Amino acid sequence: MQVRPADPAEIDHLAQVWHDAWHGSHASLAPPELVRLRTLPNFRDRLAAMLDTIIVMGPVGTPSGFCAIKSDELYQLFVSQAAHGTGVAAALIADAEKRLAARGVELAWLACAVGNMRAARFYEKSGWDNVGTFVMMSETSIGPFPVDQWRFEKRLARSA
Template identity: 50%
Template sequence: MTHAIREATGADLDPLAQVWHDAWHEAHAAHVPQELVDLRTLADFRARLPLMLPDLRTAGAPSAPLGLCVIRDDEMQQLFVAPAARGTGLAAALLHDAEARLAASGVTEAWLDVVIENARAIRFYQREGWRLGRRADMALDTTEGPGTFTLHVQIMTKPLHSAP
């Protein structure tokens, strides 16, 4: 299945916040400290999305997105899809779009972090050519401010090649 990846718009922010909230809780809530789960409210996701808009891509009908992907500097920062889009190739399409955007900006090696216990995500990224790197403490952004929560995560990396 082919997915049309597009820039997100303001009309996408509320439904994307819901997708992000629901998918984050499904994938992470059982594996992170309760203090972080308590910070990850729908309002938290909604408040952080506008800041990501310049680097936020999605797919699906306007105002009815099925997933999101955010890059920042040399990082593939966020990748989440709605349950209805799982198994359709959307996650891979969003990831490939992120890799292409990173490479186009001159990044030669991209990185991402994943919750260590999230074996499903780690397997997905490995299938897509990402490799395990070091484990590190990451300062996460919350509505309480940038870098206000520290979490021990798995870093994964991937060499990127710019298009000729």
């Protein structure tokens, strides 16, 4: 399987992947008010708005994971539970790092929910450093919502 751009026809499937993965890894860590706002339509709307930045991995029509970048940030990275441990996330993060480096980003960053130890271990294994905690204003349907996050950073090799 190759990393590829998301197809607009995959938005509903990707929204389900994101919804299930987010609720599986974040619902117990996030404030209840935020959990209530993280509905399937919310994930679908957010995906539609960033479709041109999304890469996926998996069968056409039913990808098992996706990654989006925004400015100097690895903005979203989610894979289905069935894809955990299969190399999908590693391929997606490597591709995101290449895309960020190609943009001239030298120091990339990502946010990870405080307490999401599985994700934190994956990021560290992938060469990212946890540089501390900050409050991120997460996008919601009712406006920005403050959430404690770990900030991970990685120096990227310059693209040739």
